[in-house]
Amino acid sequence: MFEMSKNVTxxxxxxxxxxxxxxxxxxxxxxxSEGKDLAGRxxxxxxxxxxMAKQGWTKTTYRPGDPITVVxxxxxxxxxAASLFYxxxxxxxxxxxxxxxxxxxxxxxxPG
Amino acid sequence: MSPLPVLDWLQNTGWATSLKxxxxxxxxxxxxxxxxxxxxxxMVMVLDLRLLRLCLRNKPAAVVMRELMPWSLMGFAVMLxxxxxxxxxxxxxAWSNPFFRVKMILLVLSGLNALYYQxxxxxxxxxxxxxxxxxxxxxxxxxxxxxxxxxxxxxxxMAYEL
Numbered sequence: 001m002f003e004m005s006k007n008v009t010x011x012x013x014x015x016x017x018x019x020x021x022x023x024x025x026x027x028x029x030x031x032x033s034e035g036k037d038l039a040g041r042x043x044x045x046x047x048x049x050x051x052m053a054k055q056g057w058t059k060t061t062y063r064p065g066d067p068i069t070v071v072x073x074x075x076x077x078x079x080x081a082a083s084l085f086y087x088x089x090x091x092x093x094x095x096x097x098x099x100x101x102x103x104x105x106x107x108x109x110x111p112g
Numbered sequence: 113m114s115p116l117p118v119l120d121w122l123q124n125t126g127w128a129t130s131l132k133x134x135x136x137x138x139x140x141x142x143x144x145x146x147x148x149x150x151x152x153x154x155m156v157m158v159l160d161l162r163l164l165r166l167c168l169r170n171k172p173a174a175v176v177m178r179e180l181m182p183w184s185l186m187g188f189a190v191m192l193x194x195x196x197x198x199x200x201x202x203x204x205x206a207w208s209n210p211f212f213r214v215k216m217i218l219l220v221l222s223g224l225n226a227l228y229y230q231x232x233x234x235x236x237x238x239x240x241x242x243x244x245x246x247x248x249x250x251x252x253x254x255x256x257x258x259x260x261x262x263x264x265x266x267x268x269x270m271a272y273e274l
Binding site: 001019020021022048049050053059 | 136142
């Protein structure tokens with residue numbers, strides 16, 4: 001249901017943050033300034049708590065109102081939801097959904 | 113009357129919330145649900161195949177049933193308990209999931225199918241097993257296989273929508 005080969009960067013504000021089983025969800029609001037294709041409310045879907053906790057996600061990684069940047073794979077049907085690839089933290093560190101993947105250019109993911 | 117207030121209460125009970133947010137208990141419950149499935153449904157399918165004379169042909173059906181059903185029922189108890197817990201962790205979204213609804217309908221049909229067998233054919237099992245399996249028994253076995261495959265397919269598919 002997701003276009004897994006497509007990476008889209010979503011920049012917005014956290015509306016809801018649910019680190020939950022079976023799948024986590026981050027609801028983000030993207031402002032109109034990002035263009036009409038991206039503007040609006042998106043459901044970014046992550047994995048189970050166990051899988052995400054191993055990557056360093058905690059209950060307080062995000063709070064409603066926080067700015068957020070995620071890279072995710074959009075739905076094939078065009079609806080406003082996407083499968084989380086990684087979040088970019090304020091210090092530039094990547095927080096992956098599950099196992100740390102190589103970067104788009106094939107280089108190794110950052111350590112940690 | 114909408115069941116949503118009750119389901120909302122259920123998924124916000126302390127234990128359901130803890131399960132939803134747990135790192136270890138949820139995968140253990142999920143795993144147990146699937147392991148219990150192999151006992152519960154696996155044994156039922158072997159019995160269905162025996163009723164269709166596709167396996168264990170040299171054993172009386174009554175013996176096969178007596179040997180397998182306790183394992184099946186034990187598995188079913190675990191499956192029901194873990195299934196209810198998994199449902200409680202996401203009661204509202206599970207309820208609105210079409211695959212969950214079809215799964216519940218198939219479970220009820222499967223139960224009615226088994227009940228009908230118990231009432232109509234079970235008491236004289238030894239007799240018809242020796243003289244030839246009635247068409248009704250064969251139909252019940254086929255329906256049972258279809259219903260349980262449907263239950264499993266729906267259970268697996270609903271997880272993509274949660």
